[in-house]
Amino acid sequence: MRRTVFNEDHEAFRQTIRDFIASEVVPYYSEWEAQGYVPRDLYKKLGELGVFGIEVPEEYGGAGETSFKFSAVISEECARVGVSFGGSGVHTALCLPYLLKYANEEQKQRWLPSFVTGEMMTAIAMTEPGTGSDLAGMKTTAKLSEDGTHYVLNGAKTFITGGVQADRVLVCCRTSPVDPDDRRNGISILVVDTTSEGYAVGRTLDKLGLKTSDTAELSFTDVRVPVADLLGEEGKGFTYLTHNLPQERLGIALGAYAQAAAAVGFAQEYVSDRTVFGRSVASFQNTKFVLADCKSDVDAMQAVVDRALDALDADELTPADAASAKLFTTETAARVIDKCLQLHGGYGYMREYPIARLYADTRVTRIYGGTSEVMRSIIAKSMGL
Known part of the structure; x- marks a missing residue:
């Protein structure tokens, strides 16, 4: 089905991010994993690329965009090759909304310009x-x-x-x-x-x-x-924290969907190339059925996150909506990625394969931003239960 949530600007941005990841992230990612952090220089490069300033008003050095869909593009492109930008997601998706909504003018003048450049993380x-x-x-x-x-x-x-x-x-x-x-x-x-x-x-x-x-x-x-x-x-801090939770939880849902979609891509490529008993793994009926199930799950996740993205941009995403999106996508992604790892056999357990990284990375999505149990409680309360 044709996807309508992104426009030409989003797709042009997608290509920019994809090229950046290919040249500035993928060649060094194993080294960064071993050391446990990305180099500070990466954040400055992201600042130069304009990633940190997308939603920052122009008077503070940003682009002044109001759509969260650019952040969704970043999540999808990072997941597509099994990498991340380190702690920068917290910088933009979690911290920035608080600074934009609650900082006074003096604070914005003091903090946002260096926030945009990556000099202040x-x-x-x-x-x-x-x-x-x-x-x-x-x-x-x-x-x-x-x-x-x-x-x-x-x-x-x-x-x-x-x-x-x-x-x-x-x-x-x-x-x-x-x-x-x-x-x-x-x-x-x-x-x-x-x-x-x-x-x-x-x-x-x-x-x-x-x-x-x-x-x-x-x-x-x-x-x-x-x-x-x-x-x-x-x-008033607790009220501030709850105000940003729908966007935070949607961001987690987007990441889970993107990781699941990437896992299906990795599995499909692997089983097409891998042979066993003289046949490609992809030729076995079990493989076809497993991947067909995974593809349908990913399609359903995509529909959920796309609808939620539109709702967020329209300022209509409720806490219960976001909790539902997070619960569904994170729980479903866990099943999909597990099945895709299984199709890799023993190699799926090796961290040199992106599927292993996705398997480990996605586990926390059911914990942070509110556990799945908390999400169920929010949803049930919204139902009057």
Whole structure:
């Protein structure tokens, strides 16, 4: 079926990204996986390419686009060859929406130009040891100084993607004590300079997949954060976090769909070239049926994400819609990629084959951005259950 969600501008951008990946990413990707992060130079190249400024208004050095579909193109093109741009997805898809919506004019002038060029990379720190999806249970605190000029930040965060290389981290913290009647109240977001005294990067976490994405533990010991670096209003942080969740979850859904589509492509190519018992693996009926099932699943995922993309651009994507898209695509992608790996036989278990990387990388999509169990709860609530 003809796909209508993208226009000529999106397709021209797709070719640009595809060429960039072929020349600047694929030849070095194994090396980046081994070291556990992409080089900082890649981020500057992405900045020069205009990737970080797509949705940033022109007055701050960006292109001023409002569509999320350009980000979808990037997800699809990276998955197509089994690579990623490290922590840059967090930089643009997670952090940027907060800066655009909640930063004041002075902050935008101060942060966005270097955000666009890649000179200032960002990350967001929500999760804490022992809290997981329960953001209202965070214990990191920021107390306003007596003279009202700065906050004193103390606490710890974990699973922070991009946390090793970030220059600014959007730290979610408590600026007032827990209210037993409303645990969500009193949470704020501070945009913390990572060179601040008392700010420390702990372990770089050894993950199952996403090997080029630096993920770290962070700690804060009496870190002084100027009040000028408070994002939005004090105490409104939880509301801010929930506002961006539909786009965040759609981004995860897009990635899962793209990975599944890529897996089918890798499997089809492999079984066509591989022979066993004197015949190509593709000639066996089981192979044909497995790939036919996978193709139909991918088609269904594509329909879901395309509809959700249109809804997001029209500002009509609800939290329940996004949860449904994420639940369906991530659970389905896991099954599809597993079947495609099986068709590779023993070679599918080798990381030199892209299917192995996809298998490992996609597992986290059912966890981050809200677990599948949380997605089911959101959907059920929207049904009045």
